[in-house]
Amino acid sequence: MTLRLHNSLTGRKEEFQPLEPGVVRMYTCGPTVWGPAHIGNMRSFLLYDLIRRQMRLSGCEVRHVMNLTDVDDRIIEQSDAAGMVISEFTPRWEESVLSDLKRLRAEPAEWYPRATQHVPEMIELISRLLELGHAYAMEGDVYFRIDSFPAYGALSKLDRRGKPVTTRVATDKYEKESASDFALWKAATERDRRVGAAWQTPFGLGRPGWHIECSAMASKYLGETLDLHAGGVDLLFPHHENEIAQSEAANRKPFSRYWLHGEHLTIATGDKMSKSSGNFLTLSDLLAAGHDPVAIRFQLLAGAHYRQRTHLSDEAIRAAAEQVRRLRELELRLSLLVPRPGVDDAAIYETALDGQAAYREAIDDDLNLAQGVGQVFEVVRQANSALDAGRVGTAGREAVLQLLAAADAHLDVLRGDEESLDEDVERLIEEREEARRRRDFATSDRIRDELRGRGLVLEDSREGVRWRRVPASG
């Protein structure tokens, strides 16, 4: 069974094969760095993480570009308001996004190119479009001529003939040939110059339009045809549609063979999270509320299929944390197990193998991690049951551990952050063990309650006492 992905271009699930066997070229739309990324952005970025992990697991070398848009209207506004040039303003937010990604254990992309560092590539691309008649200059702006590209609309399936042409015209300064022509290059304003967002080019002093950076940087790092391009659904139109138009008009080659679009994370009411409207949560907000980043990762990745709209609630994140705990708990039990020689563990062995197959199938079916995780937990329950009954041997243990590892290759939640206990806490735990040996349960219970108040739960097991952190309380 091979990976099948839902391709937005065709609206169907298709088998994924990279153009060059063994190498996957993927471009994913990153953030505009004018403020903190919100947790909905993170959902998309974790989708990219899931894709690249699966590609690597299937034996491919991954070449992954995620752009950082570091020049746009809001960046210019904010920089100007802060009395800065944009190159002083954006680094802080770049760092903020990259740090969030790290906390959520996203594998780093191979490249994080910045728009402002690729102006020459954009100039070249725009020049080619001008030469080929796909673009025209007008009073310092350069527009893409949509009528010159008949395939326009193939991705978004928008029928542009019937489209109302009102709003767009009103917001643009100059007359365009057609209302839906979009800007490749924008003449610099006074403010653009003031904040360092203006470049000297053959078409005049100006700055890039929104879409051109992706076309220019994608081909620079990955070539003219990508295997896969991903982004949030809100980018499908016009951003991705325009990328296709620019790239294919210039290169006369397909721009990307597969398009993946991740659904939105909504706010609790079901409405879209949006930076500009202010109704959004950041990773920092959730961490401040006491949530574990690993639980957030689990929920964003496996809480729902990526093409399903969903929202994060405290309850959902707590449920995810509990699932993570159960996975870790099982792994620990298995690792501590000393199998009895000759034990018959055929049942759990078979169950684990079936689970592995089911898990793999779920992932192959358009990265259905939510379903895959369901399969894993079916095995988790049975493995715990078999452990209770003493019916796990070496083969069974290995098979279950393999399943956990297979899932964790996507989830990446088993490994905990290294944590140690304060000395006085260690001493208290030791004292309690002493008391228990004396069967002085009053003392031992008092110590346990004391530690519970400090956010530590103790578990007595055959292998000794274990501890774990929980929200501190009484």
Next chain:
RNA sequence: GGCGACGUAGCCAAGUGGUAAGGCAGAGGUCUGCAAAACCUCCAUCACCAGUUCGAUUCUGGUCGUCGCCUCCA
């Protein structure tokens, strides 16, 4: 107005033409000095209506509801 998606138990959620995975929460048990953990049991007829079908949650049509895109946005 145009295009589109979704509506499954308290919550998160998978899925299929033949009477609905998994997780969290909850209830009752087993185990335990007591707990915790683990396990066992219980907990939905899939928004509504009509149609197709031997049979629909899954297909078709309609109704209601929620949301998205069409304009900067993962």
